[in-house]
Amino acid sequence: MPTPDLSAKGIQAATPCAKFDTVAYDLHEPGPDDVVIAVKYCGVCHSDVHAARDEVAPGHGKFPVIPGHEIAGVVEWVGANVTKLSAGDHAGVGCMVDSCLGCEYCDLSEEQYCDKACTWTYGSDPVHGRAGKVATRGGYSSRMVVNEHFVVKVPKELPMEFVGPILCAGITTYDPLVHFKAGSAHVKRVGIIGGGGLGMFGIKLAKALGCEVTAITTSPSKAAALKALGATRVVVSTDEQQMKDAARSQDLILNTIAVAHEVMHYHPLLRPNGNIVQLGLVPQAHSVVQLPLLGRRAGITGSCVGGMAATQSLVDLCAREKIYPEVEVVPCSQVDKVYDELLGKATNPKRFVLDIAGTMDQFYAEHHP
Amino acid sequence: MPTPDLSAKGIQAATPCAKFDTVAYDLHEPGPDDVVIAVKYCGVCHSDVHAARDEVAPGHGKFPVIPGHEIAGVVEWVGANVTKLSAGDHAGVGCMVDSCLGCEYCDLSEEQYCDKACTWTYGSDPVHGRAGKVATRGGYSSRMVVNEHFVVKVPKELPMEFVGPILCAGITTYDPLVHFKAGSAHVKRVGIIGGGGLGMFGIKLAKALGCEVTAITTSPSKAAALKALGATRVVVSTDEQQMKDAARSQDLILNTIAVAHEVMHYHPLLRPNGNIVQLGLVPQAHSVVQLPLLGRRAGITGSCVGGMAATQSLVDLCAREKIYPEVEVVPCSQVDKVYDELLGKATNPKRFVLDIAGTMDQFYAEHHP
Incomplete structure (x- = not known):
């Protein structure tokens, strides 16, 4: 050459x-x-x-x-x-x-x-x-x-104009979905907290992986838009009754909130063996009581972008499914x-x-x- | 009959x-x-x-x-x-x-x-x-x-006199070891925090599952006893240098501490994809900053006893291996x-x-x- x-x-x-x-x-x-x-x-x-x-x-x-x-x-x-x-x-x-x-x-x-x-x-x-x-x-x-x-x-x-965000917001949500086996027999119900760039991608990708997607948002006004992306259920996280009704309903939750918040507000939504995956660069500490973790073997973890194999697989998926x-x-x-x-x-x-x-x-x- | x-x-x-x-x-x-x-x-x-x-x-x-x-x-x-x-x-x-x-x-x-x-x-x-x-x-x-x-x-x-504790302290440590695949290719290095009844069982069982066991304790005087149980390494958790040297070294940690403590003191010992499993009925909250979780996809979870199949398998293991x-x-x-x-x-x-x-x-x- x-x-x-x-x-x-x-x-x-x-x-x-x-x-x-x-x-x-x-x-x-x-x-x-x-x-x-x-x-x-x-x-x-x-x-x-x-x-x-x-x-x-x-x-x-x-x-x-x-x-x-x-x-x-x-x-x-x-x-x-x-x-x-x-x-x-x-x-x-x-x-x-x-x-x-x-x-x-x-x-x-x-x-x-x-x-x-x-x-x-x-x-x-x-x-x-x-x-x-x-x-x-x-x-x-x-x-x-x-x-x-x-x-x-x-x-x-x-x-080509769609490629860039796939390599960042896309892989940030895709990688934990794949790592935690979203779409497999016991990880069908996936919650996505937040309806910004990460959250919107998360909803589309979880749906593409065969999950039943719950969008969790503070904004009731976003419900229709989040459903249009693929969520079958919307839970307004400031509504005490809705949160109570959604208790113990999610096998996996991706939390895209990027400002200070209390993770334990969302943790009760997890089913046993579930994980809530924190994705935002939030510097403030959460107050975490461990008894609710014990009672459901339910974890809190984090995730940062994704590796090259997962990124290639995501780009291929997005091309194929027009995501x-x-x-x-x-x-x-x-x-x-x-x-x-x-x-x-x-x-x-x-x-x-x-x-x-x-x-x-x-x-x-x-x-x- | x-x-x-x-x-x-x-x-x-x-x-x-x-x-x-x-x-x-x-x-x-x-x-x-x-x-x-x-x-x-x-x-x-x-x-x-x-x-x-x-x-x-x-x-x-x-x-x-x-x-x-x-x-x-x-x-x-x-x-x-x-x-x-x-x-x-x-x-x-x-x-x-x-x-x-x-x-x-x-x-x-x-x-x-x-x-x-x-x-x-x-x-x-x-x-x-x-x-x-x-x-x-x-x-x-x-x-x-x-x-x-x-x-x-x-x-x-x-x-028969050994059976009872196997069904409680034993299964409490065995079940998370099995759930998190201790002994498999990427979960070989297992840390056990605490040297009481749960911790001692955890060390013996992790060793029986083929893990390289690190005992993590506040008591340097317990080191020889913990090694005799099967730990190949002892980390004194109050020793800053020892904790620094052990950073990013454990694929899985069972934390048996049953009094108020800060889980984030131990979390840096986890390798990427690792989990620290809280086993104690500690009512006090931990302060958890999520950035260290993101950087290693490292989780905090809990676990509570174990199911009947795991309990049977543990009893059989203890009988076979004289644990x-x-x-x-x-x-x-x-x-x-x-x-x-x-x-x-x-x-x-x-x-x-x-x-x-x-x-x-x-x-x-x-x-x-």
């Missing part, structure tokens, strides 16, 4: 909370196991906002940072050892771009729990050797070099406005997706006249 | 905290699925003390109460439909004597989580129809009628003294076992001269 073009343009936050600017740079030289991807779309995740504001571990974020881990693009070049992708294929890159690939969890394709810590797609030191030599740069970028293992092949029938997130494609020039909107009380349940291929050059030109 | 003798003598607490006295009564008429058991030994569980003092749900305990759910005896009579037991067999009765036998959990032989609530061996209303017509009477009693389903067959090579609890057989006349000892700061790790067959008549005679 001819030498690949390694020039890239990216959208970066130079310092915490700075407005975005653009930068041109060269990607690291790809090796035989790497692919070069021309990025077409990149979704804007709430985590990007936290990272760009250095809110994850304040004072420890790496700047400048080029965020983005909901990446869809077209393969431009593949190394000699690459087998699962060819030039012209549609490809996706999610939250990780490297891990040790030698530990128990990497062997299970649960790279996100790698014993030596996975390398996140942006702002991470490339300690395992497959992600270049400088802190990783994400998908707000025209081009990327990624090791084949961390790239998913995207079926061409799946519209699409709600997205709004915006030009790169809107990135600051999108962040402002996400920082406010976002009522828009749609995921913003940057049109990288269509608008990056123009955005770059505006910054570099 | 000839008509069985249904006369029984029992040791009862007439009112909360009263000293024990003795009583003679007739058992309910056995049906074709029942067995009559001449009780030989009954262990004294800490739960008996709570029940006799009406501390479980104060004001709601049933009195008089005849406690005891660690029961070993000899089958005297079997009903026409009974298949697994014959007269002369050794038999055990644990914490349950009935459940609906029609729900999902009874079908799984997890009768302790019965959708309609199981009937406990003493002080429980016999709502399912297989445990007589009055509140159930436990094993501090010379004779019992029990439905075959809730009786385990005890191999004759297992000394015995530490017991001290005492005459029935010592029962008040035993309770006093259990109410104090018990340092005796041995389980007290009442010699029912050998001493009940004399104890009764002392009360009814």
Whole structure:
């Protein structure tokens, strides 16, 4: 294969909370196991906002940072050892771009729990050797070099603008559904708390896995919409009687609440052997009394994105079943406005997706006249 | 078969905290699925003390109460439909004597989580129809009628005085080990917190299941004893460095602590996909932050005794592998003294076992001269 073009343009936050600017740079030289991807779309995740504001571990974020881990693009070049992708294929890159690939969890394709810590797609030191030599740069970028293992092949029938959120909100709900065997004989009844991006995906995916889905929400007004997504029952969590009626009814609950809350308010909905899976980055503590856990062997756990095998299986499922997130494609020039909107009380349940291929050059030109 | 003798003598607490006295009564008429058991030994569980003092749900305990759910005896009579037991067999009765036998959990032989609530061996209303017509009477009693389903067959090579604690402390640790697949490929490293009756059993059973066992204790002085039971490693939980060195090392942890504690002190010892199983009846709340759960998909759960199939399998295992609890057989006349000892700061790790067959008549005679 001819030498690949390694020039890239990216959208970066130079310092915490700075407005975005653009930068041109060269990607690291790809090796035989790497692919070069021309990025077409990149979704804007709430985590990007936290990272760009250095809110994850304040004072420890790496700047400048080029965020983005909901990446869809077209393969431009593949190394000699690459087998699962060819030039012209549609490809996706999610939250990780490297891990040790030698530990128990990497062997299970649960790279996100790698014993030596996975390398996140942006702002991470490339300690395992497959992600270049400088802190990783994400998908707000025209081009990327990624090791084949961390790239998913995207079926061409799946519209590219939908791919990014599948790799983040999608896998965050899909992975615990699969891990806890949703849809199997004793895990048929699945509750999804919250009706935002994660919750909507969770409902659709649990339904696709053959579950009987209960949407649990604070908003009675959302009931019809949640049913339209696939919920057969809606429980309003502020309604004491409804919560009482739903006691001991769910084999598995995904809790997408991303603000302070009391998990034990929802725990009584679990059946014996059930689990409530916390998915939100909530820093506040819950008060947990253990007797209700004993009486039903019912657990509280957490889950973080998902491994590469599960991600590929999810992308294939979404393509096959036409499970699409709600997205709004915006030009790169809107990135600051999108962040402002996400920082406010976002009522828009749609995921913003940057049109990288269509608008990056123009955005770059505006910054570099 | 000839008509069985249904006369029984029992040791009862007439009112909360009263000293024990003795009583003679007739058992309910056995049906074709029942067995009559001449009780030989009954262990004294800490739960008996709570029940006799009406501390479980104060004001709601049933009195008089005849406690005891660690029961070993000899089958005297079997009903026409009974298949697994014959007269002369050794038999055990644990914490349950009935459940609906029609729900999902009874079908799984997890009768302790019965959708309609199981009937406990003493002080429980016999709502399912297989445990007589009055509140159930436990094993501090010379004779019992029990439905075959809730009786385990005890191999004759297992000394009878050891049977009772196996049916309570034993199954409480064995059931979660089996449920969470201890000994399987990804659940090899098992931690046991606490070195009392439950903890000692847990260490022996985890070892018997092929696990690499870590004993976690506050007492460095117990290290040699815990290793003698089968632990290959001892972690002193008050030693910050030892706890740090043990981080992310355990696939499963059984926590036998039965007083107020912070579960998140131990949670960092879990590997990804691990669970910490709370076994103690601790009423105080834990403060649980969910981010550490997310980062390792690591859960907190609880567990309560075990079902009949697991109990039979445990009794068979203990007989085969000669896994015995530490017991001290005492005459029935010592029962008040035993309770006093259990109410104090018990340092005796041995389980007290009442010699029912050998001493009940004399104890009764002392009360009814």
